[in-house]
Amino acid sequence: DVKVTQSSRYLVKRTGEKVFLECVQDMDHENMFWYRQDPGLGLRLIYFSYDVKMKEKGDIPEGYSVSREKKERFSLILESASTNQTSMYLCASSLYPLYEQYFGPGTRLTVT
């Protein structure tokens, strides 16, 4: 079974803080993704990575950066958290770019 884990289920941060969300997968998948999910807006792709140290912008990369130093780990960084970044953040991985993706349990981030 593919397992994708995320560092926190719930997180509360203050405006302006730097926030790190960590994601680890154990299936040796090449591709990893970060999404945010908001009511009425569905899943929106922030960044994805198809190899170590490689990254591509998704649909809404502004205000975010990512890091992939090891194949199994993909980090999402909020450089200076803002209240409009309050959301559910979901990490996913897949073996190939357009293959099925497997999701972690999500991190519900609240920025106050």
Add this chain to the structure above:
Amino acid sequence: RKEVEQDPGPFNVPEGATVAFNCTYSNSASQSFFWYRQDCRKEPKLLMSVYSSGNEDGRFTAQLNRASQYISLLIRDSKLSDSATYLCVGPNSGYALNFGKGTSLLVTP
């Protein structure tokens, strides 16, 4: 421009009913399609892939209509536990998948 569109519902059906969802896509070159299920406050989970020849898994059937550019999900003999949001997924024009906003299903006793 949203590349995958689906009716948000909600679809309210009684137990035992058959229900079908459709999802349209705009990228005619698309090859990869999936249906995901998402329970409230949980992550999406893969329900099934959609193949050109159709795909059946128990009470669930997924079909692809390339001519009209839509995929469908049919659920037979609905169970209370089928209540969830169903996400239609297709590829975007690049290397990533495009998730629909989901169709909400509520199965009632």
